[in-house]
Amino acid sequence: MSEQTNSDKNSAGRIIALALVFSIGYAVVRYHIVGTVPWKDFPFFILNKGISLAAFILITCNFGFGPLNNLGVKVPAGWLNARKALGMTGFLLVLIHALMSFMLFTPAVYSKFFEADGTLTLLAGLSMLGGVLAFVVLWAYNLSFQTHLREDRSFIQFITSRKFLLWAMVLGAVHLIFMGYQGWMTPSGWRGGIPPISMVAIAFFVVGYAVNLLGRK
Numbered sequence: 100m101s102e103q104t105n106s107d108k109n110s111a112g113r114i115i116a117l118a119l120v121f122s123i124g125y126a127v128v129r130y131h132i133v134g135t136v137p138w139k140d141f142p143f144f145i146l147n148k149g150i151s152l153a154a155f156i157l158i159t160c161n162f163g164f165g166p167l168n169n170l171g172v173k174v175p176a177g178w179l180n181a182r183k184a185l186g187m188t189g190f191l192l193v194l195i196h197a198l199m200s201f202m203l204f205t206p207a208v209y210s211k212f213f214e215a216d217g218t219l220t221l222l223a224g225l226s227m228l229g230g231v232l233a234f235v236v237l238w239a240y241n242l243s244f245q246t247h248l249r250e251d252r253s254f255i256q257f258i259t260s261r262k263f264l265l266w267a268m269v270l271g272a273v274h275l276i277f278m279g280y281q282g283w284m285t286p287s288g289w290r291g292g293i294p295p296i297s298m299v300a301i302a303f304f305v306v307g308y309a310v311n312l313l314g315r316k
């Protein structure tokens with residue numbers, strides 16, 4: 100049997116499976132097993148939370164592995180080769196998350212995002228603005244790998260530049276911070292003492308952002 104060379108190795112399947120199992124598992128434990136959310140809400144409301152966390156983790160890996168390698172941490176070849184598939188899968192999961200969120204977005208489901216008169220609170224408005232802008236930016240980033248745009252060198256240079264990526268990541272954080280920071284500050288209110296999903300995602304963001312800030316050329 101022939102040896103696999105570094106350029107053949109690709110761990111995308113394993114990383115994607117791990118991110119999905121961890122994220123959906125976390126949502127199930129927090130909301131169904133420790134929490135009291137009925138199982139009938141698993142297929143949409145709770146799955147949406149798991150999918151959004153998996154998307155966040157995969158996109159952080161996509162942006163983070165290269166800069167981490169630049170910092171001298173020996174990132175395995177299979178992880179570096181997985182970056183494109185991780186970014187693409189993360190983007191598709193965000194698309195699913197956005198579609199599911201649009202369908203769920205009512206005061207009955209998300210009372211904390213709405214005023215008594217049915218309009219959005221300021222924090223919910225800022226959070227959703229961050230989410231929508233992050234989504235559009237990710238879309239543009241993915242588009243940049245399409246062949247006809249690859250020929251537009253200045254567009255590619257801009258969209259893969261350090262400055263653009265650092266700002267794009269901040270939009271994702273804005274989505275999480277305005278949605279979640281009040282809950283992060285009150286551990287006594289966490290279901291079964293388990294941190295909110297938005298807080299787990301921001302932990303990935305902080306590590307991913309620091310790695311990009313220090314290691315991205």
Ligand code: HEM
Nearest residue numbers: 148151152154155193197200230231233234271296297300
């Ligand atoms: C059109 C764009 C988007 C919309 C409408 C949207 C909407 C929402 C909503 C309504 C929630 C609350 C979910 C819940 O608590 O059940 C949420 C949470 C979340 N979103 Fe988004 N989002 C968008 C884009 C994004 C993007 C680009 C990301 C980054 C990958 C993202 C990642 C997350 C994460 C990690 C959570 C935390 C889930 C939780 O705490 O339960 N979202 N989003």
